[in-house]
Amino acid sequence: MKTRQPDIALTPAIKWGNIGGGGTGVVTDPGSGDWYVTRTSVGVYVVTFTKPFANIPVVVCTSHYGGGGIIAATVQARSATSFTVNVCNSAGSIDSNVEFVALGSVK
Numbered sequence: 001m002k003t004r005q006p007d008i009a010l011t012p013a014i015k016w017g018n019i020g021g022g023g024t025g026v027v028t029d030p031g032s033g034d035w036y037v038t039r040t041s042v043g044v045y046v047v048t049f050t051k052p053f054a055n056i057p058v059v060v061c062t063s064h065y066g067g068g069g070i071i072a073a074t075v076q077a078r079s080a081t082s083f084t085v086n087v088c089n090s091a092g093s094i095d096s097n098v099e100f101v102a103l104g105s106v107k
Helices: none
Strands: 011-019 027-029 035-041 044-049 058-064 072-078 082-089 097-106
Touching: 011 035, 011 044, 044 097, 058 072, 058 082, 082 097
Parallel strands: none
Antiparallel strands: 011 027, 011 097, 035 044, 044 082, 058 097, 072 082
């Protein structure tokens, strides 16, 4: 049985980093260094990849907050070029640090 070879050779890629949550969305740890962040509103950050993935990556985020309580970092939108994460607690959206890993392929 003959198998079809992919038209494009893809290389696995991992992008990661840490976003500071002090209300500015600053990059506190550039990690892989091939992304930047924009804070669009309280607790909402858009991470844009300077070199896009070939397809939509898997994105895992976590957040930590020194003020106590339970918080969540939820990925709301993903594309090959960016993802949006919302950080919230029981009271609503809050600014907090976000750590992420994005796994996919590049051309």
